[in-house]
Amino acid sequence: MSQEAIIAASGAYPKPAQTFQYGTAGFRMKAELLPSVVFRVGLLAALRSKFKNGQVIGVMITASHNPPPDNGVKLIDPMGEMLESSWEAYGTALANAESDEAVYEYYTQLEQKFNIKKDVVPQVIYGSDTRESSPALVQALKDALDAVGVKSQGFGAVTTPQLHYIVRCLNTQGTDHAYGEPTLEGYYKKLSTAFNQLMTNRSNGSVTVDCANGVGGPKLRELQPYLNNSIEITVTNDDTETFSKLNSQSGADYVKTNQRLPPSVSAQPLARYASLDGDADRIVYYYVDKNSIFHLLDGDKIATLAASFIGDLVHSSGITDFSIGVVQTAYANGSSTAYIEKQGLPTVCTPTGVKHLHHAALAYDCGVYFEANGHGTVLFSPSALQRIFSHAPESPAQDTALTHLKNITELINQTVGDALSDLLLVEVILAHKRWTPDLWDACYTDLPNRLEKAEVEDRNAYKTTDAERKLTHPAGLQDKIDALVGKYDQARSFVRPSGTENVVRVYAEAATKVQADELAQKVKALLK
Template structure:
């Protein structure tokens, strides 16, 4: 997938999808890095030959690669370069044009599970729309929940959400904004999930009405955050933590009410998860686990449960059901009409969710279903727990690589002595915590701080940031 996600329009990059349609397992990154940094064409060939031998690759099998891109100005040239390379080495390939990253993940899984007991669906964009819309329309039968306005970051999510709307049979009123994909400079500019989450503010193009629902996608539509303004016009963010707790509690209720027992549900978070969300999940009686930042880490941790819910605070996440859990759900015999209805809802939830990766379009529909079933307005959702005030800062440093972390990135091991200084600052504030970690995408270090009040969180973040200068 050729995309730079939530990055500025001038950037571009590549996301690699494994054969199950999931994030590429991190151990493969070293091989990709070595190939990318090879000093010559011959070095590329030699290293690839080593990998071919190491993994005992069958050279008689013709590999197949599918690819897509977002709507950046540089994407067509990169797509052409990729196609030329694939053609040169005799690989069977198929381009899907401009697609969301999660749609390409979906198609990969469908292609590689065709004809098996784990067949995931029709490996086309039409199949994607049909699968999630059918489940959504059944879940929304006889349900009304008003409208939602979706900011598409002027990225590929805009045209794809418009296409998806055609399949929803009017079961929800979706207003689409920031969907200009022709003006390249507008991508992720003063719009999108990262803009809203980082600044904790409305996109300038959105004139919010009190208690109406709003959501923002990112440039390749693999993350989503919700938000609203209250009756006093105060902005409230409903981020990935809020989505995770909403999904976990709703699915937990469906499991219980359908009569299924001995079923494990777990929530996977990162260090950025608000402390109040973790406390709320534990109050629900659900286990939580913290992993390093990055969806690849959360995804693999979620596989340990019958149902694993994972979301980063930035809105990137999904829900996974294990193959065994899915078999149990679809084989379960309800004992009464109420259980039968609940079980039908549960089955449709498993079809609505794109389990390959975080999917803003699928997650949007999931949230809308849950709010409709609970008959909740955004303020009622928000009232489940109150986030501790927090602040996220970036610090430019000479070399981000000198910052080494442990404990799921919540503690520093290097530079030596810096963690003790951070701990000393944290101890001066109520309900406080702070951590420092190197960015995975920029030559900066990120500073996160939480405290009992906004002024304390802001002050703590600035003081920790000052330690880095």
Template sequence: MDFSVIENVGKTQHPKTYDGHIQYGTAGFRTRATILDHVLYRMGVLAVLRSKAKNAVIGLMITASHNPECDNGVKLVDPAGEMLEASWEKIATELANVNDSDISSTVQRIISEQNISINTPASVIIGRDTRTSSAALANSSIAGITAANGTFKNFGVITTPQLHYLVVCTNTNGSYGDATLEGYYRKLSNAFKSIRGGSPSSDKYVPSVKLDAANGVGAIAAREFKKQLEGFLNIEIYNVANENLNHECGADYVKVQQVPPATVPVEINCRCVSIDGDADRVVYYYVDEKAKFHLLDGDRIATLVAGYFKELLNKSGLNLKLGLVQTAYANGGSTHYIENVLKIPVACVPTGVKHLHHKALEFDIGIYFEANGHGTVVFKDSAIEAIRETSASSDSSTAQKDAASKLASAIEVINQTVGDALSDMLLVETILHANGWDVLAWESSYNDLPNKQVKVKVEDRNVISTTDAERKCVKPVGLQEEIDKIVSRYPKGRSFIRASGTEDVVRVYAECENSTDVEKIAQDVASAVRRLAGGVSLS
């Protein structure tokens, strides 16, 4: 590894032209695409170092998920498909922000501090979304990988979950699946068709959905699933252009605005699905006969999955620990239903997939979903083995075998590496088919508390500090007391704030029993944030 080459290429071909501080957040770096060239170059270098440190293939995904087209970003994916280790987030932030003349010394210090053998081979898998800036940024990362003497495989335009899948398959030598896009589609599609079996248990379930692909890369994957699942699930795809990415469409828009995209021809009580720009979030929704919008978000998906898995576990006779992980954004109605009706343990963790995923791994079967629709199910190897043994054992009854077989097929439908919008959609469709449910039956399982989210722009998001899985604000001093006073005036009132991981914004969440009061709570808390945390505007 020639450190002078790494620094010289950075200085001359990918110089740092942005003086502001860029931070690696919960979803990697994410900001305006025009200032990311030097960051992508340096992350190419860092991916090589991480690969050497882990002696495994590392993923590098170029995407800004649900952000507008003008933004972009990059995140590194660790060997088991998980987010980059937290300690390396600080390393990534430092390397991205040093002066061009300090690249060599910084890289050498990382190698020394992390005890990296520079003779270990390094390999990186690259993927990107459909943004116009993504191709050039991919080339910047390739320049960094090459300068650091790493090798790479560029899969071009793919979804973020597909990149995670490819990383895991490569590092497990194919035991998780075939490390190709064809292998990804084949694994999920075959399992979906296998578990469906015969007709649904009632005629309420109609095997057809309207899918809003957010004008992003998910449209490509959705088309392939539509082809492979013909005769099992009809997928009508909308918002498939490579422009206007996430503009008034996509999972984040539907979740926050509480309206369907104008481009999706919504019919009464028809199941509609929206994914986000890189296809790792999914939400369901429908419009009733009174034209009222109904959202079935990540909380609804989590409870649906939890109920289904608990039923199959009971029927199979397997004694496996099932648990569900939520964040503070989870609706209080869902938490009450899970704990008191389903009687499944619930854990609450800070926002961010890495926190949810880590906690879910503590259960034999861990289900995690953020309210925004980002989530999946993870299984311990011992749980998978027990499920497969039961499905094949001569000592198991027919009912036990059948339940265990369905669990085994469900495992293959799920992309355990990360939240996968299309995999999650197939899981939801599997369960609705098994239950014989339409959207009305699904929604009737429990009542959500009315809720509202707003954003407050601030001068510096780092003035906000929280604890108790982000449910309590400890800085600025006095702000939590203000929030407590506000929510105490409303039945079942709850509100919390948290700083964005990618921009100088404070997010406010509010819920209470009466829908007419939710807006009051949200605006009052937002005003307190502006007053005590240096807010500059409200949106």
């Protein structure tokens, strides 16, 4: 493509006076700051695809659980995973190039650095969530893709995990590890076929799903006709027309952070409720007990549920020497870690951000990873899948368990955490166990905890070690935190800079709610 064409196209998207950084969730900020960033991410996606010999790269425009005025953009690698970390820096550098000429120059430098062949046709697919700002940003992306001759396809409003699924399907088509049909219909068929088989002759009442007025609402409605009648799903907070309602007083982040029902939900005792986030890659469950007390069933509870269910199926199938591990972050409730270890399963703690968890989960035959906020999935290694699908059962009971296990591997979106897939997974497990939400909840009791955020002058001054559980900088601060923690029972607290917002987060847990709240406040006060 000609130098003039790229420079001219870039000229339509001037860079604001702002420094950008490709963080945990790509670029994310006020939407009006993003057009130049999205344009340049389009160039990066083209390079990435060329570097990967023309494999399809995905670009998702979303700001997940952030408020309506925000937006964001992130890249999806060929197997449906997050962009390889080493490339984040190239995205950052492109986004910060001060002129259109500098954009072009850096683009050609990267072409040379990676020895990119001129004759490879890059392929990129893209989608967005339901924000008002999304169509204009999609246009910026398209302009970049056109300027560098990318073969591209838009999927309109989709959930983040749907786009990850389609990327993987496109890149595995026609191989012996084909992931599925690269369409939304293919996605619904894959999930529903596995779900319907797992729910044959089973039923499990109803679940009410709060969709945060985001893209998960319409997509859950699209999925519903494919599902058999084994559960009744009531879809709420699915108004995507009123842009200001997105993630407002609803959604997984609201429920998890406030530890309470969305105001729009009047809960019946012991009925099941779930909330998705704005791009439907997170889900949390909750219920109220007979005394109308709210109980949260978060990502940790989903991880323990999935790990124990899969462990039982593996065992009952007669498959031996099969490793299952649970990957968490520092935000995992201390009780969940203790519970998993008591079950004899290994746990690993990684820094926040799904890419870290995903990577650690690859070490097991089956790696279950969830952030406490409900973002996570289950990975089966290629050799584990091969063993599962070639295993010869020796009894009818083994045969049944094995069939369930095979369907579980199909039901789970193994590319990335997926609220719709996780919803069906939880429903299947509860139906198989005949568990009401209180029985699920009774596996262990969460330690009371508190998450706070603090505005600080420079969050980059906060540096962590030990999977973000300890601060190395500012010097001396960790000692002060440790001294406070020592004053409370079963207490734990840590401070880390957010990767998605310009804040520092404070987490505290302790034996009682009063203690957890007080500890969080006192640690927060240290940051002033």
